[in-house]
Amino acid sequence: MRQRHLFNRVFSEEGPEALRQKWIEEVSRKPKEAYEKLNDPFLDFPSLFVLKDDVKEIEELSIRNRIALLHIEKVLNLNLTAPPILDLPMSDLETYDNHVQCYSWMIESGSATLLNNDFLYVIDHACTHLYHFYKEGHMAQLVELLFHRYRNSAQHHYLLQLLYDSPQCEWLLYVARYLYASPKERRFAQRILHFIPNVRSTSPEVAIETIEDWYEEHHQYLLFTGETNDTNHDPVPFVIHYGAKYLGKAIHCQTGQYISPLSHQEFDKAQSFAQLSLDVQERLSTTSAHYRKENRSKWREWIKQPLSAHLDEHRIYRPCCH
């Protein structure tokens, strides 16, 4: 249906100037019908973006179009502190839903278009609203948009930053899908996932298996670091909380706090464990995870042993641990 919309068709086949001409022609001929076309749910966001200067004063605009034009105005004119001028009688929840619906539409219908830097700026900002603030977007769509931009050598810094800034670690798996893509995209995916062991050095099939294994083993124990491509050249967005992996207790990825309560013994053990060097922590947590996977009832007995017994098992001698 979208391709049948007159404005979308003119934009995609003849370009932005032809669309503006078509709009002028339509609105002078049959203004009411032109407004209806503009408010049609099947209008794509790029068409509205092209017509923004011609239509912004129109009073009969749909709520979706008004929110979108306000967003464009705020982003491009840096009028970022201006209060929203929607001036419509609606509840807070309706306002929320209308914004989410508008940003989703902008991204869904606009993500393939690489019109110019201003357009990308507006789309990127819509992504920031939808994913970061409203937390409503689907990660697969964001990853797809990121790789589309990368494939076309277009602006993608802020999309990647948005992805890195997402504490929900399932996005790693969406990025891993691109290990099957072209060599250029595969390298990009490898670079993003570099902190997962063996991502770079193997075939796509093996690399994806490696990531899935790593994810399955660690996703409950990952701590969100906040590092992004803005922070440094090799960001590590998640690190393994070895204490949680050792105890087999899930943590909250942003606070690092254990989700289910620890017993006194577990608490003491976690405290002593945290004093160990990182390489020792890694070894003990790997052993614990291995035992847990092999035989859970035996592991339950094993984890009840004092930390010193586990250190002895690995021939690690530390006077401080019980």
Added chain:
Amino acid sequence: MLVIQGQRLTISQAQQLAPALNHSQEIISSMVNNGEVYLFSSELVFRLAVTLRSHIIDSALTLAKSGADFETFYRTKGNPNYWEITEMGGLQLKNNTQPSTGLQDIFNNGSTYGFECATAMEIVLLHGILLSIGEELFNTLYAHLYLWDWQDVPNLPLTIEPVQQGDIPGDVRYFKNPQVSPNHMAFQGENVIVLPNGRYYGHGVGIGDHDYFVTQLNKARRPGATIDAYLMPRATRIVVERLAYLSQSFIQIPQPTLPV
């Protein structure tokens, strides 16, 4: 703690080895007094490290006064005589321009430039290298200079290291603002160069101490925010050994000033 070829050095021993530059003393004191170990494989590498850090600080202070603006990658600007702006918002050196000339122009004609804070860090680090190794070698190493975000600068060997005991002047660090307002996305974080005496330089924010940066970023938070902006726990540093290997020459590294 400062260790060169397995020998732990005091401040005065290190000062005898290092060139007497603007910030050598603060850099050496920070290394010697720090609980972390700073290992150098040779005196030459140590001298290059101090030289680089001192020049990075000088470059940061100069860029702060240059008049260069903060801009997002959508609106990067540069002197068209030397630079082309790419689709990504990067600064690509023009073919007929020497890298040292293009880079120095950012400091001389800052008002014609606008770039992101990550780009500013690359500019400062590269300018610190330029001042340390000289134009000839710099122009050889960075022939097709491209300044964008942290990616894609050949021959700029970087490492990221945890900072547990305090940073060293010349480090690059990052203040993160996790509860930034959607109206002020440019303030979601700030790359900074560590300066002596507990100060930092951030492009677009200026020079100030830890609290100054936290306060500036906190002003851009969402209503009801509960988390302060904070300094992230890792620092970006030049891998001096690797740069020394790439340079293969220390001709222009100032010699130590020996006590009379």
